[in-house]
Amino acid sequence: VLVVFECAMFVGMLLGLALSLRWALALSLVLQMLNITYQVMFLKESFPAERRKPIKMSSLIPVRGLMILKRNAHLKQLSFVFMLSSFIGMGIMKVQTNYFQKHLPWDKKANYISVIL
Numbered sequence: 440v441l442v443v444f445e446c447a448m449f450v451g452m453l454l455g456l457a458l459s460l461r462w463a464l465a466l467s468l469v470l471q472m473l474n475i476t477y478q479v480m481f482l483k484e485s486f487p488a489e490r491r492k493p494i495k496m497s498s499l500i501p502v503r504g505l506m507i508l509k510r511n512a513h514l515k516q517l518s519f520v521f522m523l524s525s526f527i528g529m530g531i532m533k534v535q536t537n538y539f540q541k542h543l544p545w546d547k548k549a550n551y552i553s554v555i556l
Contacts, residue, residue, distance in 0.1 A: 455463055497503060508518040539545035 454466065458466065508514050536545075536550055539549070540547075
């Protein structure tokens with residue numbers, strides 16, 4: 440499955456070079472519609488019928504699964520560290536370009552290179 444995904448990504452990059460933006464978006468839309476049609480109409484359910492259960496409405500609440508992180512003090516602390524690290528990292532990413540261009544010898548080309556890396 441991963442090989443097929445990687446090959447599809449490679450073909451997509453090659454097509455992206457050859458197509459205009461309008462055609463690339465149109466092709467992407469068509470392929471997404473084909474993918475959804477395949478998944479809904481032709482892909483069989485793989486879970487055995489005797490093991491299936493009705494869906495619980497409480498399991499559809501997105502943040503409900505995060506309650507597992509409150510089981511003990513160590514998980515709470517680890518979750519807090521990861522959350523804080525994510526917020527700080529995103530904040531730094533927001534201001535670093537302006538800061539680097541204003542206070543360091545950093546031009547737009549360096550921004551493109553840093554994004555690629």
